[in-house]
Amino acid sequence: MLAHAKLCAFKSLTLQLRHYVAADVWRTELDSSSWNQKYAAEELLYGETPNEFLADMITVLPSDSKIFVPGDGEGRNGVWLAQKGFQVTTVDSSETGVAKAKALASRKGVSLDQQLGDLTNWSYPQAEFDGAVLIYLHLPASIRAQVHQNIAKAIKPGGVLILECFHPDQLSRTSGGPKNIEMLYTSELLRSDFAGLLVPHFEFEGEVQLQEGTGHSGVGVVTRLVARRMA
Numbered sequence: 001m002l003a004h005a006k007l008c009a010f011k012s013l014t015l016q017l018r019h020y021v022a023a024d025v026w027r028t029e030l031d032s033s034s035w036n037q038k039y040a041a042e043e044l045l046y047g048e049t050p051n052e053f054l055a056d057m058i059t060v061l062p063s064d065s066k067i068f069v070p071g072d073g074e075g076r077n078g079v080w081l082a083q084k085g086f087q088v089t090t091v092d093s094s095e096t097g098v099a100k101a102k103a104l105a106s107r108k109g110v111s112l113d114q115q116l117g118d119l120t121n122w123s124y125p126q127a128e129f130d131g132a133v134l135i136y137l138h139l140p141a142s143i144r145a146q147v148h149q150n151i152a153k154a155i156k157p158g159g160v161l162i163l164e165c166f167h168p169d170q171l172s173r174t175s176g177g178p179k180n181i182e183m184l185y186t187s188e189l190l191r192s193d194f195a196g197l198l199v200p201h202f203e204f205e206g207e208v209q210l211q212e213g214t215g216h217s218g219v220g221v222v223t224r225l226v227a228r229r230m231a
C-alpha cells in the first residue's frame with residue numbers, strides 16, 4: 001500500500017517536472033523563433049545606427065574598456081561600440097539576429113565576441129565588464145528580475161549600466177515595443193530589480209522621437225537609466 005502511494009507520488013512529480021521543462025523549452029523556442037521571423041528581412045529592423053541615448057551617454061564608459069551588450073539583436077549597438085574601440089561581448093537568443101549582427105561586424109571591419117545564447121541560462125561572469133548596455137531588452141516578468149541581477153553582477157564595481165526600454169505608457173502606441181504590460185518597465189521597477197547592486201545616477205521617463213528603422217518609429221514613451229555598480 002505504502003509502496004503504491006510512493007510510486008503514485010513519484011509519477012505525479014515526474015509528470016509535473018516534464019510539463020515544467022516542456023513549457024520552459026517551448027517559451028525559449030517561441031521567443032527566439034518569433035525574433036527570427038521579425039529579423040527575416042534583409043534590412044535591419046532597428047536600422048544600422050546606434051540607439052541615440054547610448055550615443056549621447058558614450059562618454060560615461062571608460063575608453064577601450066570591456067562592454068557587455070545583452071540582447072543586441074542585429075548588432076547595431078555592439079558593432080558601433082566595437083567601432084569606437086571598446087572590447088564588446090554580445091549575447092542574443094535569435095540565430096537570425098546573431099547571423100545578421102556578425103555580417104554587420106564584417107561589413108564594418110570590426111571584431112567582437114557575438115554569442116548566441118539565452119540570457120535566462122547563460123553563464124554570467126562575475127565583475128567582468130566595465131559597462132553593460134541594455135537597449136530594449138524586454139523580458140517576461142517571470143525571468144526579468146533574475147536576468148537584470150545577473151547582468152548587474154557581471155559589471156565590475158564602479159562600472160556603468162546604460163539602459164533604455166519602453167515605459168508602460170507605450171502600450172497603446174504603435175511606435176514600437178511589446179504589447180504586454182508586464183514587459184514594459186518604469187524607473188521604480190528597475191530600481192527594485194537592481195537594488196543593492198546598482199546606484200541610479202540618471203533616470204528619465206517620458207516621450208522621445210524614435211527613428212530606429214521600421215521597428216521603432218514615431219513618438220514613443222521610454223524609460224532611461226544610467227546607474228553605477230556598487231563596490
Ligand SMILES: C[S@@+](CC[C@H](N)C(=O)[O-])C[C@H]1O[C@@H](n2cnc3c(N)ncnc32)[C@H](O)[C@@H]1O
Pocket residue numbers: 031032035046051070071072073074075076077091092093094097117118119120134135136137138139
Ligand atoms: C527589441 S530587440 C532589441 C535589439 C537591440 N538591443 C536593438 O536595440 O537593436 C530585443 C532583443 O532581445 C533578444 N532577447 C529577448 N529575450 C532574450 C533572451 N532570453 N536571451 C537572449 N536574447 C533575448 C531578442 O532576440 C531581440 O534580439
